[in-house]
Amino acid sequence: MRPTLVVANGPALFVIGTDTPRPLGPFLLEADPREAAARFETLDRSDLPTRLLAFLESVPADVRLVAAPPRLARAVGECVGRPVAAPTLEELRRARGTVSAPDPTTERRFFLALGHLRLERALRAPEEVLITLAREEERVERSVGRESRAAESFVHVPDSPLDRHLAAWGLARGALADLSEALRRTLENEAKSQVPNLSAVVGPRVAARLVAAAGGIGALARMPAPRIQLLGSRRRPSPERGPRFGIIYRADRLADVPIGRRGAYARSLAALAAIAIRADAHTHRNISADLVARRDRRIESLRRRRR
Amino acid sequence: MRPGRSFRPAAGSSRLLEVDRAERRELWTEAVGDPPPVYGERWTEVSDRRFRLFEPTRSKLAAALVKGWTGDVPSPGERWLYLGAATGTTASHVADLVGPEGTVYAVERSLRPFGRLLALGERWPNLRPILADARDPLAYVALVPPVDGMYVDIAQADQLDIVHRNAELLLRGAGARLLIALKTASMGRHRSAAGHRDSSEAALANEVALYPSVPLEPFHRGHFMVGGRWGRESRIPVRETARPTMPRGRRPGRRAR
Numbered sequence: 001m002r003p004t005l006v007v008a009n010g011p012a013l014f015v016i017g018t019d020t021p022r023p024l025g026p027f028l029l030e031a032d033p034r035e036a037a038a039r040f041e042t043l044d045r046s047d048l049p050t051r052l053l054a055f056l057e058s059v060p061a062d063v064r065l066v067a068a069p070p071r072l073a074r075a076v077g078e079c080v081g082r083p084v085a086a087p088t089l090e091e092l093r094r095a096r097g098t099v100s101a102p103d104p105t106t107e108r109r110f111f112l113a114l115g116h117l118r119l120e121r122a123l124r125a126p127e128e129v130l131i132t133l134a135r136e137e138e139r140v141e142r143s144v145g146r147e148s149r150a151a152e153s154f155v156h157v158p159d160s161p162l163d164r165h166l167a168a169w170g171l172a173r174g175a176l177a178d179l180s181e182a183l184r185r186t187l188e189n190e191a192k193s194q195v196p197n198l199s200a201v202v203g204p205r206v207a208a209r210l211v212a213a214a215g216g217i218g219a220l221a222r223m224p225a226p227r228i229q230l231l232g233s234r235r236r237p238s239p240e241r242g243p244r245f246g247i248i249y250r251a252d253r254l255a256d257v258p259i260g261r262r263g264a265y266a267r268s269l270a271a272l273a274a275i276a277i278r279a280d281a282h283t284h285r286n287i288s289a290d291l292v293a294r295r296d297r298r299i300e301s302l303r304r305r306r307r
Numbered sequence: 308m309r310p311g312r313s314f315r316p317a318a319g320s321s322r323l324l325e326v327d328r329a330e331r332r333e334l335w336t337e338a339v340g341d342p343p344p345v346y347g348e349r350w351t352e353v354s355d356r357r358f359r360l361f362e363p364t365r366s367k368l369a370a371a372l373v374k375g376w377t378g379d380v381p382s383p384g385e386r387w388l389y390l391g392a393a394t395g396t397t398a399s400h401v402a403d404l405v406g407p408e409g410t411v412y413a414v415e416r417s418l419r420p421f422g423r424l425l426a427l428g429e430r431w432p433n434l435r436p437i438l439a440d441a442r443d444p445l446a447y448v449a450l451v452p453p454v455d456g457m458y459v460d461i462a463q464a465d466q467l468d469i470v471h472r473n474a475e476l477l478l479r480g481a482g483a484r485l486l487i488a489l490k491t492a493s494m495g496r497h498r499s500a501a502g503h504r505d506s507s508e509a510a511l512a513n514e515v516a517l518y519p520s521v522p523l524e525p526f527h528r529g530h531f532m533v534g535g536r537w538g539r540e541s542r543i544p545v546r547e548t549a550r551p552t553m554p555r556g557r558r559p560g561r562r563a564r
Contacts, residue, residue, distance in 0.1 A: 008449035040449075069449050089475060092448070097479070101386075101452050104410070104433075111435040111450070115425045118438040122418050215417075 006067040011036040027052040033109035134212035197276035200288030203252035221281035229270030261302040334361040336403035366397040367488035371532035378518030384408040391461035394423040456484035462493040481538030516541040
């Protein structure tokens with residue numbers, strides 16, 4: 001008995017390998033591209049077109065049912081109430097060869113809708129929110145710094161035609177500073193709730209920047225301490241003198257360490273940060289009091305052994 | 308067309324022009340979309356067709372062509388799968404090469420570059436961005452019809468494994484084209500760059516009739532363009548126009564005058 005193969009081709013589903021030589025279909029998930037994209041993303045039994053379901057009900061029980069991709073196989077299996085296998089590679093290749101290409105306009109709108117949907121969903125994850133916030137906050141902080149430095153060195157000449165623009169510039173600077181402040185507060189709250197241990201050790205802002213530079217909490221937790229120490233550094237390692245700091249240079253309390261001992265401190269801090277982020281990523285235990293105590297002890301000993 | 312520049316069709320594609328400049332050959336692809344530039348590249352108009360400068364320093368495909376790549380390039384009307392499209396710099400040129408009748412399915416995994424790729428998809432009518440991991444082609448097998456060729460630019464240690472998985476599932480069959488921008492630096496330090504190229508070619512040779520590979524120095528350090536036609540018995544047509552592409556010492560333009 002020939003298998004009956006259900007394959008998805010963008011927003012359309014096809015049935016192949018029945019007694020008819022040509023594939024049956026297309027069974028559209030939905031005419032509207034955005035709706036179709038949403039259905040394609042979930043693809044469970046309620047998303048399958050009723051015409052397709054009606055056809056599948058009529059398939060005799062001794063015909064083997066296969067479907068691809070795996071999500072579709074699961075959905076079809078739930079609908080018809082019997083196991084639906086994945087096709088072999090050869091079956092799938094042959095089936096895909098017989099299915100007609102989708103209409104370019106529909107296909108394009110479907111792809112764009114699906115892309116937007118996936119991107120929005122992915123960016124809504126708390127971790128990605130933290131990364132986005134960290135990047136934006138850093139950018140706005142830089143521009144606040146740049147504008148205020150420019151304002152400091154600007155010589156104001158009274159009654160010049162520039163006056164009106166200067167007032168506007170002052171307002172814009174104020175708004176930018178407010179934005180920076182608001183972003184910083186949101187970022188710190190996010191960091192404290194998502195990576196509490198790391199935030200306690202290096203400070204919430206640096207914690208968020210480390211996560212952003214690593215590309216995620218899990219990615220940062222997989223890094224060895226020396227890598228965390230140098231994350232975000234721009235200097236190239238050389239045999240004579242490599243970089244000692246990256247993002248970690250802005251960590252809380254690094255300024256309390258004598259300048260000559262900061263490299264040593266960055267090394268120990270990175271080791272503590274590595275322990276902290278692993279707790280944040282995996283055990284979710286709060287070990288921040290212990291880590292902060294170890295950090296402060298280290299600072300004290302470095303201050304005593306001043307060079 | 309400005310005087311002093313003579314555009315002529317380049318070997319391999321009707322949507323690709325070349326022009327000799329003082330130090331090297333310049334490549335231009337016929338734009339599928341409208342200005343403004345996608346990534347700040349130069350545009351020009353040649354007999355009512357709009358072309359975009361295809362710079363070897365920006366794109367590994369352009370670098371390969373400048374370095375005398377004799378293998379196939381995407382040609383008009385074809386469907387190509389592009390793995391590792393990032394923000395779509397090279398992907399936009401591949402889309403240019405397949406033209407309005409062709410389609411490029413561009414797979415990218417990282418979110419923020421994908422945002423820009425998606426914006427490009429809104430402007431470039433034949434580009435289809437897909438947010439997915441190229442390691443798992445089953446996740447997008449339902450989105451990509453069988454393709455005529457695959458362009459791979461993923462800097463991963465297991466890039467050949469990824470190529471294999473995608474190729475056997477998504478290429479249309481024997482004779483389909485495979486272009487791989489091999490980044491040897493992400494394949495480990497246990498071999499030299501050329502060693503990585505040789506071992507990769509040996510691994511590919513089981514399934515692919517290989518084109519001669521080219522190193523992408525000095526444009527992209529430690530990179531090679533390798534590729535071929537799927538199916539071990541596929542025939543690689545020998546193209547006689549493998550011209551020396553970086554003329555040394557003399558200027559071809561001046562001699563022509």
